[in-house]
Amino acid sequence: MKTWFITGISSGFGRVMAEKLLAAGDRVAGTLRNLSAVEDLKSQYGDQLYLSALDLTDTAAIRPTIDAAWAALGHIDVVVSNAGYGLMGAAEEVTDEQIQHQLATNLIGSIQVVRAALPHMRAQGGGRILQISSTGGQVAIPGGSLYIASKWGIEGFMETVAQEVAVFGIGCTIVEPGSARTSFRHGGAIVAPRIPAYDISPSRRTNNAIEDKTAISLGDPSKMVDAMIASVDQNPAPLRLPLGSDCHTLIARSLAARLAHHETLRDLAFSTDSSDGQGGSPVVHDD
Template sequence: MMRTWFITGISRGFGRLMAEKLLSTGNLVAATVRNLHAVDDLKAQFSDRLWLAPLDLTDGSAIRTTVNAAWQDLGRIDVVVSNAAYGLFGAAEEVTDAQIHHQIDTNLLGSIQLVRAALPHMRAQGGGRILQISSLGGQVAIAGGSLYHATKWGIEGFMEAVAQEVAVFGIGCTIVEPGSARTSFRGQGAISGPRIQAYDASPSRKVNRLIEDGSVLSPGDPAKMVDAMIDSVEQNPAPLRLALGSDTYSHMAQMLATRLGQLEAQRELACSTDWNDKAIQLR
């Protein structure tokens, strides 16, 4: 089924692959990039079906202006894909204040404002679908990823609540959980903070080394992942989460089993902290 899509960050990675796939199969795509020249080839090939605008997700007012302009020009947008993001890595003490603010402004606040800008239009048109690209890092935390995890765990909580708020309007929300994939993320989409020598003894340093070691291949096929994202729009109701990659499945399964075991071990303690209403009534 042909649809009109709005995708942030199509210069590389999942956004680029998704835009190429959708355009080549006849869909209309409204897309944003920070540098329009990064997609000159797509403009030349698909100028009749590609609506483009420059956008930096740290500019909240520009997000709303861009979303409004896309809807005004195209009339209807069926799917909004909140994709643009990057990873900030290093121990929490190592990253700078400026890096922290930029990471949160881009990944968390930018994604929140994108969804908020799209919702009035989706309500007015009677429905739509939102795909929030999160990651395995939105479910499982590792040393050295504290700030990245803060943004991904944050946006997942936001989207879980929004999904409940807007279902009544025919709007479906899906949180996409890709594992490690062979995109340019490690080379271009991941940065590290300054290093404090003491943290050479910390497990957080493993992440720094992984980013720098280009010989380590990721298990995920980004083209297959993008196909799964696109196909998910056909599912009704929308899946709340879409786990992609064997590493995502295995790590999430292990994490959920561990957390459930820890919770069960605290059942008696948890219940013991309720008010004893029977005792109160007997007084």
């Protein structure tokens, strides 16, 4: 039996994961903004499900919430930083308030969840952290610049943290789901006010895809969550977990294009070194 801490269990991957873990006999500490959204689970599982009201934009509440969960449960094996949403629209279209809320939720809130969990995991001698990202954590998609910014930011943070905390027995995995049949498209994503000039921009395709309520996504949330849960038993922890054929294809294509472009700049990069040949990288990795 494991004990899990999961942010955002009211819907989407968080809800599916909570249902599966509880049915398997694990304990779940779940956060959500409205506790009434999981009254059915609480009624069915009682003390097996520990609940806390939490909005990730309330940064000051994150650490006390996690501290209280650890105090109540004694030991938490896995922290799943899942809560978040998508803000869609060209960079010029989104409002200042929307930018602030998107980054406060997806980036700052997720960072603070991890920071609050790390002291407890160090003290208990290890644990796992799953950070839910997306295909957009590796691929730039027109029409989602702020959402992409939040996911690229959290991926950079988590990849660095993984190196910092491995010595403490803490494993970190960045989960990158592709399109999935969750509430992300049907109600979870927000589309910014439209500027007519952008009707000719490729960003509009993303807006239209989100607003098309008849479209069916490729990924199966249940299978994706099964893969997330199974990853916790892998040693060492996989740094990334791409889920969905669309995710794998798009990330592979993006990385290949970036590497090909990078190689064209090799001579330029080397030409900017000091001519005396002294110095070197400030950080040396012994891989």
